Amino acid sequence: MRELQRIAIASEQFHDQQVDLTAGQQHYLGRVLRLQPGDRFIILDGRGGWWLAIWKGGQNATVVEPIRINNELPIPVTLWVSMPKGSGFEEIVRCTTELGVSRLVPIMSARTVVVPSPQKLARWRRIATEAAEQSERQILPEITDPLSIQQAWETLSDQGEEVDKYICVARGDFPHLLNCLLAARTGQGKGYVYNSLLLAIGPEGGWTTPEVEEAINRRFQPVSLGSRILRSVTAPMVALSLVAAVSEMDNY
Amino acid sequence: MRELQRIAIASEQFHDQQVDLTAGQQHYLGRVLRLQPGDRFIILDGRGGWWLAIWKGGQNATVVEPIRINNELPIPVTLWVSMPKGSGFEEIVRCTTELGVSRLVPIMSARTVVVPSPQKLARWRRIATEAAEQSERQILPEITDPLSIQQAWETLSDQGEEVDKYICVARGDFPHLLNCLLAARTGQGKGYVYNSLLLAIGPEGGWTTPEVEEAINRRFQPVSLGSRILRSVTAPMVALSLVAAVSEMDNY
Numbered sequence: 001m002r003e004l005q006r007i008a009i010a011s012e013q014f015h016d017q018q019v020d021l022t023a024g025q026q027h028y029l030g031r032v033l034r035l036q037p038g039d040r041f042i043i044l045d046g047r048g049g050w051w052l053a054i055w056k057g058g059q060n061a062t063v064v065e066p067i068r069i070n071n072e073l074p075i076p077v078t079l080w081v082s083m084p085k086g087s088g089f090e091e092i093v094r095c096t097t098e099l100g101v102s103r104l105v106p107i108m109s110a111r112t113v114v115v116p117s118p119q120k121l122a123r124w125r126r127i128a129t130e131a132a133e134q135s136e137r138q139i140l141p142e143i144t145d146p147l148s149i150q151q152a153w154e155t156l157s158d159q160g161e162e163v164d165k166y167i168c169v170a171r172g173d174f175p176h177l178l179n180c181l182l183a184a185r186t187g188q189g190k191g192y193v194y195n196s197l198l199l200a201i202g203p204e205g206g207w208t209t210p211e212v213e214e215a216i217n218r219r220f221q222p223v224s225l226g227s228r229i230l231r232s233v234t235a236p237m238v239a240l241s242l243v244a245a246v247s248e249m250d251n252y
Numbered sequence: 253m254r255e256l257q258r259i260a261i262a263s264e265q266f267h268d269q270q271v272d273l274t275a276g277q278q279h280y281l282g283r284v285l286r287l288q289p290g291d292r293f294i295i296l297d298g299r300g301g302w303w304l305a306i307w308k309g310g311q312n313a314t315v316v317e318p319i320r321i322n323n324e325l326p327i328p329v330t331l332w333v334s335m336p337k338g339s340g341f342e343e344i345v346r347c348t349t350e351l352g353v354s355r356l357v358p359i360m361s362a363r364t365v366v367v368p369s370p371q372k373l374a375r376w377r378r379i380a381t382e383a384a385e386q387s388e389r390q391i392l393p394e395i396t397d398p399l400s401i402q403q404a405w406e407t408l409s410d411q412g413e414e415v416d417k418y419i420c421v422a423r424g425d426f427p428h429l430l431n432c433l434l435a436a437r438t439g440q441g442k443g444y445v446y447n448s449l450l451l452a453i454g455p456e457g458g459w460t461t462p463e464v465e466e467a468i469n470r471r472f473q474p475v476s477l478g479s480r481i482l483r484s485v486t487a488p489m490v491a492l493s494l495v496a497a498v499s500e501m502d503n504y
Contacts, residue, residue, distance in 0.1 A: 071479045091343075095486050099478075135480040178497040226351075226500045227323045228387040234347050237486070241493035245430040248478045 005033045006042040006050075019043065019053060019061040029055055042067065072139055073247045076102035076196045080152055081236050082203035083107065083114040088233040093124045097131035097141050099240040100247075102196075104128070106146040109211060112203040116146055149211060156218055164194035167215040168201045168239055169222045170229055177223040177239060181246040192247075199239050204232045257285050258294040258302075271295065271305060271313040281307055294319065324391055325499045328354035328448045332404055333488050334455035335359065335366040340485040345376045349383035349393050351492040352499075356380070358398040361463060364455040368398055401463060408470055416446035419467040420491055421474045422458045422481055429475040429491060433498040444499075451491050456484045 007028065013020050021029070029035045037057030042050055050067040079096060083089050083106050093104060106116060106124075116124075124143050132140050147155070156163075164184055166177060184193050200207075200215060207215075212222060225238050259280065265272050273281070281287045289309030294302055302319040331348060335341050335358050345356060358368065358376075368376075376395050384392050399407070408415075416436055418429060436445050452459075452467060459467075464474060477490050 094483075095489070098480060098482050098486050099490070100480060135482065137480060176497060176501040178501045182501075224500075226496050228350060228352060228389060228496075230350050230387065231346075234350050234489070237347070237489055238351070238493040238497075241490040242497055244478050244480075245428060245490075245494055248476075249428040249430045249434075 004040055004042045004052075005029075005035070006044055008044045011045060014045070014063070017063045019063060021055075021059045021061055023059075026059060040064075069136075069138070071100075071135070071137055073100040073102070073244060075192050075194065075247070077240070077243055078103040078105065078196065078198045079236055079240070080105045080107045080198070080200040082109045082112045082201065082207075082232065083116065083146070084112070084204055084232040085114060088231075089116075089120075089124060090127055091233050092236045093127045093143065094131045095237045096240045097128045097137070098135040099237065099244045100137070101141050101240055102139065103142045103144065105144045105152060107149055107152055107200075108146055109149045109203055110208045111205040121145070149214075153214065153218060162195040163198050164192070164196070165198045165215075165218070165220040166200065166223045166239075167207065167212060167220040168199065168225050168235060169212055170202070170206045170225075170235075172222065172224070174222045174224045177225055178242050178246070180221055180223055181242060185246060197243060199236075199243070201236045201239060202232065256292055256294045256304075257281075257287070258296055260296045263297060266297070266315070269315045271315060273307075273311045273313055275311075278311060292316070321388075321390070323352070323387075323389055325352040325354070325496060327444050327446065327499070329492070329495055330355040330357065330448065330450045331488055331492070332357045332359045332450070332452040334361045334364045334453065334459075334484065335368065335398070336364070336456060336484040337366060340483075341368075341372075341376060342379055343485050344488050345379045345395065346383045347489045348492045349380045349389070350387040351489065351496045352389070353393050353492060354391065355394045355396065357396045357404060359401055359404055359452075360398055361401045361455055362460045363457040373397070401466075405466065405470060414447040415450050416444070416448070417450045417452075417467075417470070417472040418475045418491075419452040419459065419464060419472040420454065420477050420487060421464055422454070422477075422487075424474065424476065426474040426476045429477055430494050430498070432473055432475055433494060437498060449495060451488075451495070453488045453491060454484065 007025055009019055035041060035055055037055055039055055041053055041055060043053045044050055050069055052064040052067050053061045054064060055061050079101050081092055081104060096104065128141050128143055166180065186193055200220065216222060225235055230238060259277055261271055287293060287307055289307055291307055293305055293307060295305045296302055302321055304316040304319050305313045306316060307313050331353050333344055333356060348356060380393050380395055418432065438445055452472065468474060477487055482490060
């Protein structure tokens with residue numbers, strides 16, 4: 001089903017299960033994609049809906065049924081990311097959205113004092129929207145207002161123990177995130193022991209020792225992302241790559 | 253050991269196990285890092301060598317012994333990457349170097365016709381050098397001259413079956429790369445059944461069907477990187493994140 005060609009259709013082109021194709025769309029289906037009348041294709045309605053359609057030839061297509069797709073990760077994943085200087089956070093928003101993040105919390109920690117402007121926040125949310133569309137997600141990730149690390153700790157109190165919490169620490173003898181994620185898999189249903197995942201990723205200079213200690217007190221598992229030192233832009237992508245892969249792998 | 257502070261020293265500062273520190277380095281050790289005479293620190297000799305040293309105070313430091321560190325992945329990893337348009341390849345060079353790639357081969361495939369200038373190639377190599385230093389690698393990844401996909405196939409002939417080869421395919425019902433990598437682990441020695449790894453990652457529009465078929469004929473395993481559609485800049489980072497994590501995880 002997902003191999004079918006997809007085209008985006010404006011809502012005014014729909015009526016009574018029929019679609020009026022524009023001249024450009026007819027050309028695209030017939031000449032570019034080489035579809036024949038009777039062939040199936042997918043219509044994107046621009047509101048997250050996908051529809052299976054049959055081309056009748058010319059401007060006519062019939063909508064057969066809605067397609068239920070789900071590219072979302074099985075459990076919501078929240079990222080706390082200490083904001084790097086410059087435009088690094090834009091890259092983080094783009095890549096982690098592609099990789100399935102549910103909520104991104106920009107964090108001001110002891111070693112980051114970047115206070116983003118409202119314009120910057122608006123820009124990050126625009127980038128998240130674009131990236132969600134491009135990567136064919138159903139859910140738009142939330143980018144919260146920035147929080148100080150103290151404020152962030154306080155948001156934890158009401159989440160109970162259903163959240164699997166990790167803090168990524170660059171230097172130290174901690175287990176690899178991949179080990180922890182594989183150990184938390186059940187191989188059934190939503191695939192995880194937990195109901196949601198929270199990953200905290202530090203700034204360029206790393207979390208301070210008191211920050212790591214506070215996290216451990218709050219039942220975060222300190223983890224490693226490997227033995228090379230990653231930029232603060234790369235670390236969130238690596239962490240999300242592992243989370244997404246472990247959620248989507250076949251049973252092992 | 254890795255928690256010790258590191259400073260880079262020029263080779264002419266070394267003589268007979270002694271190091272003459274510059275005024276700037278003395279300031280850095282004493283005032284910035286707050287080291288006391290007798291404290292240990294690490295010297296980087298700029299040629300991949302690390303040395304344990306003791307500060308004697310003032311301009312004098314003594315070299316104690318070489319430090320054998322190894323942040324390299326246990327087996328060499330080659331990436332074939334179809335070159336995206338724009339500056340995307342720079343991001344790929346930077347991130348995959350951080351993640352431990354050994355050799356990057358810029359590929360011209362059916363759906364990419366970008367021919368990089370010699371200046372661009374020189375720039376990519378500079379970025380790889382910077383990223384290798386920053387991420388504390390011992391080996392500088394090689395960035396080869398660009399190859400057409402046909403030329404790339406021909407480089408395979410003399411590599412025998414010791415190479416574990418994957419082609420990442422965006423749409424299709426293939427096993428997840430993570431499953432394949434975990435299955436190829438031995439949990440002993442270098443950790444892998446194979447002597448080296450080769451990953452081929454396609455362009456924005458994906459590999460063509462003939463390209464995927466050719467790869468399968470040449471014993472590449474087609475794999476998925478998950479159900480969301482990744483940009484061609486993101487896909488290599490995700491693939492390398494998984495390769496690095498599986499190599500560096502504890503036994504599972």
